[in-house]
Amino acid sequence: MRRNAHYQEAAPAALSGQVTVDLSAISENVKALKKRTEAPFFMAVVKGNAYGHGLVEVARTAVEAGADWLGTAQLSEAISLRQAGITVPILSWLYLASQTSATILEALENDIDVSLGSVSQLEVLAGIAKRLGRPAVVHLELDSGLSRGGARKEDWAELVAQARQAELDGTLRVRGLWTHLAWADVPAHPGNATAVAEFEDAVTEARKAGLNPGLRHVSSSANILDRPEFHFDMVRAGLAIYGLAPADHLNPADFGLRPALSVTAPLVMVKKVPAGTGVSYEHQAITYEPRYLGLIPLGYADGIPKGISGRSVVNIAGRSVPVIGKVCMDQFMVDLGPDASGIAVGDTAVLFGDPACGAASADHWGAAIGSHGDEIINRIAPRLPRAYANGAHQDSAYECPDYQEPGTAGQGHVA
16 A cells, blocks of 8 residues: 555554545535535534544535534534534534533534524533523524424424513524425435425514524435535535435446545465365355465454455455455455466555545445445444545545456455
């Protein structure tokens, strides 16, 4: 693996491998997405440690690239961003008001907007705001069919009435109204138009109650790319800023997006085995001819899905080689074929990364286990060291040799 002159920090030596995040990809993706919307405001969603990419590093990069807002699920994430010196508006939406009043108070003290989806939440927030001595700034959330956060249609009138009274009392200020679509990753689904119509009715009702929110926001990544009529005042870009597909029919490369994260590990052993050799636990793979096997020191404790065996590939020395045998806790095997010339212990295995370099993508791995790339990148364990690159595409985290297309390696095993 090439050492890049643009690395911001040296990763600690680790047998287990490394996660590399190309911050230039984050920056380019934000800029590409902003060009696809006329919404006045753009939120970069950095929940879940920025989808495993690194909360503060990604947030700073997104803001420098033009993000007006940041979004987190957890209040603690939003507070960490403030502690890192990030000053742009932040919305955080997941908390248990009755048990986290101290954290809510800290969030409000740090000028963090919070979502509000029930009268009980409103009452807690209003009480905390009285202690603070200034209004809590909130975004009222409508449950438009996801049945997750937010107030259902039948509870909306009471919520907006109470919110307006809290504004008059000086304990709340309603800055935004928002919802999240149940069919967000299927933009053409008719349920989206139905939900948006319900949201527009809710906005009208809120305004009749005396509220004057400046921000209406509905669209996440797939709708940014595919439903411009849903963009309103702000869009919330999550998965797309990391260069992965927010919907099955959307190819990130078609929109100028590229993956920012790659996972690599050293090849720690190569051995030749005869035909009829069982590989890993339960011998779920058996060689039908003499093969070379390689050992990669990552496993399900690192977030490698057990279901990947026989369904995806890694790239070693420019060759795509399939995963073979059951994934273990800390290691898994790859089938190097009947001829392992050109591959040696110590070579770097690219598990997934940028398809432009011929590597399998996280989306490819996700599809292989019947899921999506976002599950793959979010499950990578914190124990893997992170390194950050910030160069042009040609200076990405690993070389771009003449790789085979993912999935075209020889199939010298029975799985």
